Amino acid sequence: MKEIDWANLSFGYMKTDYNVRINFREGAWGELEISSSEQVNLHMAATCLHYGQEAFEGLKAFRGKDGKVRIFRLEENAARLQSTCRGIMMAELPTERFKEAVLKAVKMNERFIPPYESGASLYIRPLLIGTGAQVGVRPSNEYMFLIFVTPVGPYFKGGFAATPYVITRKYDRAAPLGTGIYKIGGNYAASLRASHEAHAAGYSAEFYLDAKEKKYIDECGAANFFGIKDNTYITPLSSSILPSITNKSLMQLAEDMGMKVERRPVAEEELTTFEEAGACGTAAVISPIERIDDPENGHSYVIAKDGKPGPICTKLYNKLRGIQYGDEPDTHGWVTIVE
Numbered sequence: 001m002k003e004i005d006w007a008n009l010s011f012g013y014m015k016t017d018y019n020v021r022i023n024f025r026e027g028a029w030g031e032l033e034i035s036s037s038e039q040v041n042l043h044m045a046a047t048c049l050h051y052g053q054e055a056f057e058g059l060k061a062f063r064g065k066d067g068k069v070r071i072f073r074l075e076e077n078a079a080r081l082q083s084t085c086r087g088i089m090m091a092e093l094p095t096e097r098f099k100e101a102v103l104k105a106v107k108m109n110e111r112f113i114p115p116y117e118s119g120a121s122l123y124i125r126p127l128l129i130g131t132g133a134q135v136g137v138r139p140s141n142e143y144m145f146l147i148f149v150t151p152v153g154p155y156f157k158g159g160f161a162a163t164p165y166v167i168t169r170k171y172d173r174a175a176p177l178g179t180g181i182y183k184i185g186g187n188y189a190a191s192l193r194a195s196h197e198a199h200a201a202g203y204s205a206e207f208y209l210d211a212k213e214k215k216y217i218d219e220c221g222a223a224n225f226f227g228i229k230d231n232t233y234i235t236p237l238s239s240s241i242l243p244s245i246t247n248k249s250l251m252q253l254a255e256d257m258g259m260k261v262e263r264r265p266v267a268e269e270e271l272t273t274f275e276e277a278g279a280c281g282t283a284a285v286i287s288p289i290e291r292i293d294d295p296e297n298g299h300s301y302v303i304a305k306d307g308k309p310g311p312i313c314t315k316l317y318n319k320l321r322g323i324q325y326g327d328e329p330d331t332h333g334w335v336t337i338v339e
């Protein structure tokens with residue numbers, strides 16, 4: 001194998017040695033299968049191709065200074081996938097089976113787990129798709145669960161930095177009683193155009209307002225939003241936000257640091273009051289926000305006045321990364337060590 005340039009990896013797909021699969025047929029999940037094929041053989045009438053029965057997850061494995069490999073909060077990802085499955089009527093994979101598959105996929109591709117010093121990690125992508133042939137609009141009775149892994153580079157190549165974001169008023173990602181709370185491809189399809197336009201205009205990602213009133217901050221691209229003021233961590237409460245495991249973890253860490261935590265609707269005007277703000281998710285942990293523009297409304301909310309990440313974002317970021325890489329004690333039992 002050619003040497004991998006760990007520090008210069010992007011967030012892209014790189015072929016690894018194996019993927020793992022579990023099929024659901026006749027009402028039951030089968031045995032875990034190990035595959036070295038990158039292809040999936042699908043019936044052309046599979047429900048995932050027509051009616052969007054597709055769910056996914058994203059988590060990471062990290063190699064520590066001690067050489068041990070740690071996976072962050074995988075039981076939370078299992079539970080979220082189950083919730084998504086209930087949401088779009090797919091067979092739920094039990095947590096134990098999810099865990100078995102994640103550990104297998106990581107161990108089988110051990111040589112792709114980046115070294116500690118690189119700041120890179122192994123991205124784990126589980127997906128679950130409806131594979132049964134159906135023409136009428138109905139849930140499938142057959143499913144495939146699959147996990148592939150791929151090494152990904154550090155998100156911040158030039159160091160932890162604050163960047164600009166933009167509010168989109170032209171597009172909604174999800175409806176208040178729709179599927180925004182589930183991690184499904186359909187939500188991403190709904191976001192591609194807004195995301196493309198935001199990037200083309202030089203922004204890191206697009207912010208969505210609540211679809212009903214266009215008044216409250218919902219989500220930011222594929223990340224949750226939080227703001228910091230008066231020693232308080234504030235994150236929006238809404239029925240169309242994907243429950244981020246990173247956000248959940250940051251809320252706990254903020255509380256551990258003696259901060260107050262509030263989950264409540266956050267009106268757009270409140271952006272003027274935050275001392276710091278960030279977008280959070282597995283990819284970056286925290287992506288600090290420099291400013292949020294609302295060009296269609298003629299506003300620009302500058303959050304990082306000096307253009308740099310604030311002290312609380314930096315502290316939260318270092319703490320969470322420290323737990324993931326094993327540099328900080330795992331006091332909440334968030335980490336699974338790969339034996």
Ligand SMILES: *Cc1c(COP(=O)(O)O)cnc(C)c1O
Pocket residue numbers: 058183219221222223224242243244245246247280281282283
């Ligand atoms: C995956 C995802 C997130 C982040 O969730 P994490 O569990 O923190 O990675 C946020 N928003 C959306 C829409 C997502 O799909």
